[in-house]
Amino acid sequence: AQSVTQLGSHVSVSEGALVLLRCNYSSSVPPYLFWYVQYPNQGLQLLLKYTTGATLVKGINGFEAEFKKSETSFHLTKPSAHMSDAAEYFCAVRQGYTGNQFYFGTGTSLTVIP
Amino acid sequence: DSGVTQTPKHLITATGQRVTLRCSPRSGDLSVYWYQQSLDQGLQFLIQYYNGEERAKGNILERFSAQQFPDLHSELNLSSLELGDSALYFCASSGGTGGNTEAFFGQGTRLTVV
Numbered sequence: 001a002q003s004v005t006q007l008g009s010h011v012s013v014s015e016g017a018l019v020l021l022r023c024n025y026s027s028s029v030p031p032y033l034f035w036y037v038q039y040p041n042q043g044l045q046l047l048l049k050y051t052t053g054a055t056l057v058k059g060i061n062g063f064e065a066e067f068k069k070s071e072t073s074f075h076l077t078k079p080s081a082h083m084s085d086a087a088e089y090f091c092a093v094r095q096g097y098t099g100n101q102f103y104f105g106t107g108t109s110l111t112v113i114p
Numbered sequence: 115d116s117g118v119t120q121t122p123k124h125l126i127t128a129t130g131q132r133v134t135l136r137c138s139p140r141s142g143d144l145s146v147y148w149y150q151q152s153l154d155q156g157l158q159f160l161i162q163y164y165n166g167e168e169r170a171k172g173n174i175l176e177r178f179s180a181q182q183f184p185d186l187h188s189e190l191n192l193s194s195l196e197l198g199d200s201a202l203y204f205c206a207s208s209g210g211t212g213g214n215t216e217a218f219f220g221q222g223t224r225l226t227v228v
Contacts, residue, residue, distance in 0.1 A: 032214050034216055036219075042221060042222075043116060043204055044204070044206075044217075044219040045219070046218075049214075049216055051214035052214070090157065092217075100145065100162075100164075100169075100208070101162055101169075101170040101172075102147065102159070102206075103159075104149075104157050104159070106156045106157075107156055107157065
């Protein structure tokens, strides 16, 4: 079985500060990992994904995430927060072998303080 | 624009009624996923279809049903509606069965049961 844990349902950072959103997964086979962002009253939008290859993945809007197999983690970071980054962020995992269902975390709400 | 179209955008109905939500996936995507998002339950996976066949089932109530048609559009039917069914319902689509493709989300249908 697969699952995703996002530590911290709410994270607040000051504008210009580092953003760190945590995601840990469990998967019995090599996973594919995704980060999505959801702005108010909108659908989820892909930020970045890890499938194979380089473990440091760069996404849109200056976000990046690093796949660490030994730690079963896929934390999302951004060096300098912007007011427009305030949104809900979801981590998701998916297997490529036995099925292709997406498993989403419970989400982290990011607040950016001016 | 994700390419996934959901109609209607808003729906207000009374308890006990039945509604149908419609989803048109991105061109060429064979998989359709339905999710329910509410404040207290987060993003809940309901059901997945792949090329017309049910592929995976999540926390979908017996009062809810879905299907995917030959043209790949999908409908989610919600019956005997209760106040607790009020939520955002998202449809997502992805291509193929490989795990390395992301899901593309529609803008959602906001259902309000009064």
